[in-house]
Amino acid sequence: MSTTQGIISANNLNLHYSEFHALKNINLDIPEKEITALIGPSGCGKSTFLRTINRMNDLVEGVKIDGSLLYRGEEIYRPDQDVTLLRKNIGMVFQKANPFPMSIYDNVAYGPRTHGIKNKAQLDDIVEESLRSAAIWDEVKDRLKRSALGVSGGQQQRICIARALAVKPDILLMDESTSALDPISTSKIEDLALELKKDYTIIMVTHNMQQAARVADKTAFFLLGDLVEFDDTETIFSKPTDKRTEDYITGRFG
Helix, strand or coil: CCCCCCCCCEEEEEEEEEEEEEEEEEEEEEEECCCCEEEECCCCHHHHHHHHHHHHHHHHHHHCEEEEECCCCCCCCCCCCCHHHHHHEEEECCCCCCCCEEHHHHHHHHHHHHCCCCCCCHHHHHHHHHHHHHHCCCHHHCCCCCEEEHHHHHHHHHHHHHHCCCCCCEEEEEECCCCCCCCHHHHHHHHHHHHHHHEEEEEECCCCHHHHHHHHHHEEEECCCEEEEEEHHHHHHHCCCCCHHHHHHCCCCC
């Protein structure tokens, strides 16, 4: 287990939803430009942890967080944190593709426009580059002015990835972003994640053990709000140190 500080570093991180203790003393260093998978049964805290990283839990009533969560050494929950800037740096792709009800072009240009880019040539370049990075440019380049809702679920999800990439994030959070897709679309997004980790840090929540084994460099196993084990994916799947990890991976529960 690495002792160097990661791009994201949790130290004794706790999160309560009112009375419910959802994350319990999480200590975790997530390495840069690798894929880290968060696995565990439903309700174990993995999506909650993912959402603490870009402060999506701020939107939930009754949330209380203590301990420390650092992004590049800076406290994510400090009072003067610019949450808009934080979410620009830490993009998110959700479980269900959620393109805006507007054209493919406008979906991808939305973030850059929000951050002040108005020049059409510059926006054209960003849209093309982002769609290429999301491995969908060739499929949609002739229909950029058409609604993003008019393409398949797998294509919608890649448009959402392009939209997240358009603002040049540092980290991409993926919350079970292939769970609603067919195997071919899932495979395309896995290939894409492997390609993107050259430039981005990817943190993904997945229910799919095989997916974690295929694409993740590191894997964290959560159970009932605890981080049970965190190590190289190969170690987690072949030589876990905790019996609960082994039981989950071999399908004895969860």
